[in-house]
Amino acid sequence: MAIECLVLGAGQEVGKSCVVVTIGGKKIMFDCGMHMGRVDNPYPDFSRLSPTGDFDNVLSCVIITHCHLDHVGALPFFTQVCGYRGPIYMTYPTKALSPIMLEDYHKILTEKSNGGEKFTLNDVKECMKKVIPVNIKESVQVDKDLQIRAYYAGHVLGAAMFYAKVGESTLVYTGDYSMTPDRHLGAAEIDRIQLDLLITESTYATTTRDSRFALEREFLNVVHKCVSDGGKVLMPTFSMGRTQELAIMLNDYWERMNLKVPIYFSAGLTLQANVYYKMLIGWTSQRIKQSYVKCNPFDFKHVLPFNRSYIDSPGPCVLFATPGMLTGGFSLEVFMKWAPSKENLVILPGYCLAGTVGHQLMSGKVKTINLDKNTQIDVQCQIHQISFSPHTDSKGIMDLIQFLSPYHVMLMHGEKLNMEKLKGKIQSELGTPCYNPANNETQDLKTSHFHVSRNGNVGEGILIMEKEKRAKFVHEDELLQTLNTEEHKVKIAGCFPVDIGKLQSSVSSLQPNLIEYGGHKFSENANLGKFNILQLLQIKLNELINIEIVCQGFR
């Protein structure tokens, strides 16, 4: 059997994750993301999947791993514009949070109003209605042959790795994951399952990160220093995930250090997101779940809603504002006001795509940013980039591969050069064949086996294969009965001299009542003494000649 992977996105790049895997005759689309940095061509090229656009018959199902736009962004386009009507699976939190992310993004697009949006808010709503939510570890039978199962992936609330199985062919698509727990999420967790293929992300293919604790402390120190110097801290984030993690950290720190400087959430979205988080505590880390009993960890004591009028009010504060990457909207508006002041601080909590203001800030000492022809921002403020990330580092990737020991590994969602290095490492250190196809390439993989641990019992038997029936393995003694037939013996009778020695000497030791032998009954008036000799001869011959003695020969 073979597995075929058609990479429609995130091949040798980060953005618009989308891969279509053909396994045991079933086609599964994993993720349906969009590329945030590209306005002109943000979606995967679905026409490669079906030139006629008949996706319903081609695909068995679509599986979305988590609610980030580079994994779910193209879904409304695919279902509402391209017309896919088949099943879509995602976890409960992903189903709940994805619309927020999509609406969030839609808002930016319409603000930019360059016609970039290819779907409407109503499309998002209609699309999400079709989604079948699944729970972690729940075995879902998509159809008679295809079974899928989600495993906890960390990364963002509701993120999951997906396992798919057709017959005995199996694979896992990781999506994005993190192998270490953070402030609010647990680490990825998966059973040791036998896999033909593991498709893993490789955002940090070559980085090995320091302990999370040190990185977190650094972040808190930077923020603390800024506010104690009277500066304002701006954190452009998306409403989901990072915001909650950082807010938990700051809230705890404020509590511990007894700080009074206000922390704000920009209006609307982020607060709304917290309502979801409160219902989804079951998907957070063990620590948070346990602490829940008395108070909800997402009721931040020190966090207040932000009011637009606070932008110009004096004094230090910390502000979480959407959207992330400073692509526009409220966070950019605040940035324009606060950037020229030296004591202020902008924290960039994550990856920023090329073409965004955030990306420009990350790339080094920028003093001015030209937003458009007429707008120029003077950047005097400090810039800090958060170095802890919800993605696994290269050690985590290696650990996962080693743990699962799949037959093939495919890398996605990473930068080409780093992927090459990791690929080499996987092949040399783990001896596992590894691939990193580019976008729109197809990777064929041979899977010709299942993997059996070498601890079974060795046995022997006969396999009976009958047309239109299941093959049956029997012991050779059961064969004739199973075939419902009689044995046909082939026997050899020959004459040759044998030294039989003294037979008479041990006659008396024999039991006289042994009058049945070899299926032949000796009548009672047969000479008993003669029989004993016959029997002795039999025994003697059996010792001498290593073949079955046929009694007939002596009649």
Add this chain to the structure above:
Amino acid sequence: MKLRCLGKGGGFHFPACHILEIDGFRILLECPIDLSAIAVFSPISAVFDDANTELINAVPWYKTVTNFPISDLEASLIDVVVVSTPSGMLGLPFLARTKNFSAKVYATEVTARLGKMAMEELVEMHGEFVKVYGLEEDGCLPKWMDMVELRKLSLALKEIVMGENGEDLASWVPLYSTEDINESMKKFCVLKYAEESCYNGALILTPYASGLEIGASNWKISGLRGSVTYLTNSLFRSSHAAKFDFRSLQGNDVILFSDFSPLHENQLFQDNENLSSMPSRRISDDSIDFLESSDVDEDEKMSFLCSCVIDSVKRRGSVLIPIGQLGIMLLLLEEISKSLKSSNLQVPMFMFSPVAEEKMGYVNFIPEWLSESHRQKLFSGKPLFSHADLFEEKRLQLFPDINSSDVPMELREPCIVFCPHWSLRSGPVVHFLHLWRANKDCLLILEKGIDADLTLSPFTPLALKVLQCSFVCGITIPNISLLLNFLHPKLVAFPEDLKKVILLSKETTPSPSSFLFYTDNMTLHVPKVNDNFEAYMSMKLASQLQPRKLQQQNIAIARSGAQLSLQRGKFFLDSIPTPDKLSSRKIHWGSVDRKQLLTALEEKGIVVDHDTSSLTRDNCYNLKNVNGSSGPFQLHFSASETIITGHADETLVSIICEAIDSAADGI
């Protein structure tokens, strides 16, 4: 496979209990306590009250199932415990505290959590008795168990305490402690719905929603020789819990039918008009029509209950609701608060329980376990249950117990109080019953399945209104055969008590399934449903096979060595390192095609010897080797054998054998 029913239980709070032996593993299904039996003890307030009571004045003991494996030996023989509902695990610490108890306990995440809360609540409330009577001495029977004392009991009490012939006396045990609870929780393996879990590499256990309660489950237990559905009380549509996932149970070989609810039916409203005569409504679930009569009834019942509550509070009487079913309680809370709002009444609601806060918080973040309508709330960003809003508006207040410091000195009456315990023997309910029993405007809502006369006897004389209400908690009779037809099992093990019900049921057409009937404490041998084991063969092994076609053209056979291993309940056959070391024993069967044999021999230069043709008969050929020295020799045929006689050396014999091989079926 063997099945022994240890007790058929009694209703929602006391599920049936079985021992199932499968593939050599011993599985205990449920581990309940009969909490209705603590009615024989008098509540503490009654002791001071000098009430006219014949109940036992002592620290209560608790009654397990009559034939419960409580001894160290029996408990140590159990491999697996399967728990379907919180009430199915209340007795677990009794087992866990025995020596050498090493079983693994399987339950859904939610059942385990709610069950733990229920146990903690029980221990907490039990503490009231200990405070009054003091700790019991270890290792000796309490005084009330003395034969002399037992003889003094009334007939009704005696039957509860001793059973018909005194066999129940051994099933009474002293309660466990918090440490026992924590110890027993360590044995748990908690699962999500449809999560497959493997025990010892051989058994696969999977829970599926039963609809009875949040987190309640039916189980698929897959052994090496087939699968068993452990079907517990199930509801086709539940107002709050995820609905009965019967589709996932389709195709299992055996059904262990353990829903005893039809036994307890037909006693709907005791004090009020019978609503069971409501016309039943057919609802269609894809291709299957199930009768959803319960649905309409349940709505009617709820609105009736709400109207009674409203009546009471309007007359300035308080309402006491000691309902133990979580789902019913949540529904009542929701409905009553709605009714209060629509009637514009400002009546406070209180909930007293040591675990009230934990429980009410918990149900608000388990959307995956709730009904479709509650899941939709998650997706639209609204709290799962409205009680979150009730807290905020201070219309509902939670307290751990009545003595807790933040309870207002005087509760504003009328009020509505939700509190444990439904047995009316311990917990805040006792306090409130004493407070309100003489007030005819007050209302007490009880569940069915409680012996109201006995339970209420320490509180007499009663003036308050008592409403005893039944809620459907199982598969209704007409649905049983519909369900069985859909599930299509090979065998169904049915309780003997329901024999009449199932055989009389008009729509019974379970032709494919044959019924077995089990009774209490009798071992039922369930016949094998599959003679063979299923195994998967590796491609490598398959490619090494050298199959041979038989004379029956549609069969091919091959001799093969293989490595057999068992993983997650499945057998796998893989190739062995030295596949050529196979047994060399030849087996032939059927008859030899003589014409073919002679042709084959001729090719090797062996022909019929016509010189001595006198010897060649039908059953005997005289043969000679044309170019060889050996021979002549004879082949004797009969139906079951071929014998070579004469001067045949080894080479010749092997040539002849090869020829026979080509002329007959063999391997």
